[in-house]
Amino acid sequence: MTINYSERIPNNVNLANDRTLQRALEHWQPRFLDWWKEMGPHDFAEADVYLRTAVGVDAQGWASYGAVKMPDYRWGIFLAEPIADRTIGFGDYYGQPAWQQVPGEFRSQFRRIIVTQGDTEPASVEQQHLLGHTCPSLYDLRNLFQVNVEEGRHLWAMVYLLHAHFGRDGREEAEELLARHSGDVDKPRILGTFNEPISDWLSFFMFTYFTDRDGKFQLKSLAESSFDPLARTCRFMLTEEAHHMFVGETGVGRVVKRTLEVMKELGTDDPVAIRKHGAIDLPTIQRYMNFWFTSSLDLFGSEVSSNAASSFANGIKGRPDEGQYEDHICAEMSYELETPQGKEIVSLRNAMNEVMRTSYIRDCEIGVKRWNMQIQRAGFEFRLALPSPRFHRSIGAWVNVPTDPQGNAISREEYDRLLPGWTPSESDRTFVKSLMQRVIEPGKMAGWVAPPDRGINNLPVAYEYVRLV
Numbered sequence: 001m002t003i004n005y006s007e008r009i010p011n012n013v014n015l016a017n018d019r020t021l022q023r024a025l026e027h028w029q030p031r032f033l034d035w036w037k038e039m040g041p042h043d044f045a046e047a048d049v050y051l052r053t054a055v056g057v058d059a060q061g062w063a064s065y066g067a068v069k070m071p072d073y074r075w076g077i078f079l080a081e082p083i084a085d086r087t088i089g090f091g092d093y094y095g096q097p098a099w100q101q102v103p104g105e106f107r108s109q110f111r112r113i114i115v116t117q118g119d120t121e122p123a124s125v126e127q128q129h130l131l132g133h134t135c136p137s138l139y140d141l142r143n144l145f146q147v148n149v150e151e152g153r154h155l156w157a158m159v160y161l162l163h164a165h166f167g168r169d170g171r172e173e174a175e176e177l178l179a180r181h182s183g184d185v186d187k188p189r190i191l192g193t194f195n196e197p198i199s200d201w202l203s204f205f206m207f208t209y210f211t212d213r214d215g216k217f218q219l220k221s222l223a224e225s226s227f228d229p230l231a232r233t234c235r236f237m238l239t240e241e242a243h244h245m246f247v248g249e250t251g252v253g254r255v256v257k258r259t260l261e262v263m264k265e266l267g268t269d270d271p272v273a274i275r276k277h278g279a280i281d282l283p284t285i286q287r288y289m290n291f292w293f294t295s296s297l298d299l300f301g302s303e304v305s306s307n308a309a310s311s312f313a314n315g316i317k318g319r320p321d322e323g324q325y326e327d328h329i330c331a332e333m334s335y336e337l338e339t340p341q342g343k344e345i346v347s348l349r350n351a352m353n354e355v356m357r358t359s360y361i362r363d364c365e366i367g368v369k370r371w372n373m374q375i376q377r378a379g380f381e382f383r384l385a386l387p388s389p390r391f392h393r394s395i396g397a398w399v400n401v402p403t404d405p406q407g408n409a410i411s412r413e414e415y416d417r418l419l420p421g422w423t424p425s426e427s428d429r430t431f432v433k434s435l436m437q438r439v440i441e442p443g444k445m446a447g448w449v450a451p452p453d454r455g456i457n458n459l460p461v462a463y464e465y466v467r468l469v
């Protein structure tokens, strides 16, 4: 049987002429489809979904819209266009030509980072496996599925690198990416956040706001990599990532908007009254934010990390938008860190995880400011706030240091007693889940979320974005 590769697997990596790569992908693709059927969106295989598919890297090709059944989505392999004569932008090899192949001495470091990145993509699809059943509207259902198929494509992007550049080890790692599962006791996903359940839509919006934003920063840092195929792959992935964060920012904004409408209507900010009216009170939104923000902070790794230092030195992983800095070598510079023991001066290379985390926090502030503007305009005093990076941490220097959300040290007893008021309690989760009733009439929204300002690709909000069977 001859397969038309550009039809079945749209690509710009010359797949049609690369027999070795074809064989590897032909072996892996059926396993991916089996995984998608078992672990992907549950029960929607026959639905026609208005999806954006990347069929090329140019302005016309990367966003082609149409109704697709998800198992027929064409998961393509795309690298952003090469930059002619690109040179290495940071670390010990600064100024030398970028690498088209992985240097043998850095092979396992590159593999580890590509596998970690790849692992998050199917993990997120698994986390959202059942969400479709409780969609607040067809518009939201379509956005969920768009995010899911693109995470699937991002998995393909990493599998391509493993297959094309890491030989047998790479093929084995690609299999393992389908064998670990989110929340699995024996074979969990690699990074903590990707084992947390996402069983309600408020969590989904928080995840796409905070956790996909970690994705933006990690991909930006890998887009600087000296290994050019990795850099180009990540540059292209970033074009899709923007929509995921849009889903998060507008999603949380629409929940806040609806809550404010109910607060105005009832003339109260009493959470009990607001909940009775079927909306989510602002303190509950704050608790969900505390949880997903702090979990996402952990994704940057430890404040002081010799792994991060050697990734930077070896040109594996730079800083997001490396061009904004003057010193790209960073061998002599130091960085002042806050630790539970007080201020500590460390070498800048060892603090790269913290440098990234700090830029990430600044980026997270932008949406919070917007949501607070909504609250202010509605005439209410309450303000949402990002908790301190010392609070509720599971990775790094602040693990097991009990603090309040403002970062003040408190006793362990106080922390244990007050934590259910700072992160979602069992009763918060039960309440939020109770609101998750499926709404599938075109244009209709669940009562806990306001409609979006506009639809997808200039279509009306009331368009039938998912045709269910």
Ligand code: BYC
Residues within 6 Å of the ligand: 112, 113, 114, 116, 117, 120, 121, 124, 151, 190, 191, 192, 193, 211, 212, 213, 214, 215, 216, 218, 219, 298, 299, 300, 301, 302, 303, 304, 305, 306, 307, 308, 317, 353, 395
């Ligand atoms: N949970 O020196 P350390 C995305 C491990 S999101 C569990 O502190 P290092 C997306 C670490 O792996 C972006 N383990 O930090 C979003 C290491 O283990 P090993 C994902 C953790 O090495 C939404 C050990 O602790 N991409 O794309 O500098 C939907 C010591 O590590 C955690 C990437 O992360 C944690 N939170 O690692 C879909 C890019 N944090 O190797 C997708 C690739 C650290 O000693 N990964 N550990 O067994 C990396 O660049 C780095 O591996 C890290 C930091 C950012 C994770």
